Amino acid sequence: MHVGIIGVGLMGHGIARNVLSRGGFALSFLDHPGNQPTDEIVGLGARPCATSAEVAAASDVVILCVTGSPQVEAIITGADGVASAIRPGAVVVDCSTALPESTLRMGEIIAKAGGAYIDAPMTRTAKHAHEGKLNLLVGGAAETLDKVRPVLASFTEKVDHVGPLGHGHRLKLLHNYVSVGFMTLLAEAAAQAADAGVDPQVFVDVLAGGGGASAALDRLAPYIVSQDREGLPFAVSNAQKDIDYYRAMSDASGAQTVVADGVSAALAKPVEAGLGEAYVPELVKLFRKGAGS
Incomplete structure (x- = not known):
């Protein structure tokens, strides 16, 4: 699977480096001023993209690791957003901290675009992200979670399926x-x-x-x-x-x-x-x- 990540901040940087180094997956990421320095992940083979749509078009799994619901909604629904270019059957993994009602709306939009959506917010700290030892609270369909478990395993210590979409958040x-x-x-x-x-x-x-x-x-x-x-x-x-x-x-x-x-x-x-x-x-x-x- 080709993985995309949008949000290479304190937590996202650790996720990206482990997707590459531990998981061995190809990785695309959104080139954004809010990112942490990306020299390490580029050195490991990550490819920068100019828009969220470009990340989505390249990826079977798109990980979101941004601040909250307004940012997630802009990334999903914007003119160059994920929903405009998502691959058929691709999965959006929302690791942000967001409002459950917003998550349900974003899930519907991605489903209509031909993809699937799970909310997978993180517990633990940036140190654990760097070490690949995050814990995730996942809401969504069990079969969707199973599809992306190999990717999640590259940066987590524990993944709990806590219920339907929105229950993770x-x-x-x-x-x-x-x-x-x-x-x-x-x-x-x-x-x-x-x-x-x-x-x-x-x-x-x-x-x-x-x-x-x-x-x-x-x-x-x-x-x-x-x-x-x-x-x-x-x-x-x-x-x-x-x-x-x-x-x-x-x-x-x-x-x-x-x-x-x-x-x-x-x-x-x-x-x-x-x-x-x-x-x-x-x-x-x-x-x-x-x-x-």
């Missing part, structure tokens, strides 16, 4: 709400501890030995203790986007959003102050007393 938003919510709460507590002069290592140790032990603590501890943000290169603006997608999904289904509204408000403050490109661990600093003044 629904579960990703549930996952990110819990994950980002935990980290936002922890960052606020860590900021208060720092303002009070609590030793950061003692703070981390107390939490780790009690009810605060969690993946959130594992990810934020390097920053709390030694201001190392690189373990979680995930922008605050993207975290807020995911929380607001969760709120939109909840509103559509009639679910309550009391806690989610608070998390969104907390994340909105640094974003509105122009600090949205800070990484999530840096919330520990951004939430400190006087940090916004």
Whole structure:
């Protein structure tokens, strides 16, 4: 199978290098200013394309790894979009974090164009993408997933089929709400501890030995203790986007959003102050007393 990828960012770059080096597949990618440097993947044989349509025309599997629903919709439905040139029987694998309702619409458009669509959002980090150890939450037809499993195996450690189309993105938003919510709460507590002069290592140790032990603590501890943000290169603006997608999904289904509204408000403050490109661990600093003044 020939693979195409649109979105060679922090996560997409890792996917691309493993599709090439571990999977041994031919790869085309959209040449875009938002890409990470592509010298490595070009050196491995990847071919740049000028438009999404060109990527689709060359590919049996098209992987999308972009920010969210507006970007996915533009890539699929634009004048030079994937739907305009998709091969008969080709599969779009949407690894973005998107709204389930949008995913269902994009799936219908691709089906009418002769292709198939699965949503396959990622969990884990850019480091795992580089190592080929991502986990995917896949929504869509089982036979469509089976068709592309060899490609997915090249950049994943685990692939879970979680239900029909849209359920992958629904579960990703549930996952990110819990994950980002935990980290936002922890960052606020860590900021208060720092303002009070609590030793950061003692703070981390107390939490780790009690009810605060969690993946959130594992990810934020390097920053709390030694201001190392690189373990979680995930922008605050993207975290807020995911929380607001969760709120939109909840509103559509009639679910309550009391806690989610608070998390969104907390994340909105640094974003509105122009600090949205800070990484999530840096919330520990951004939430400190006087940090916004």
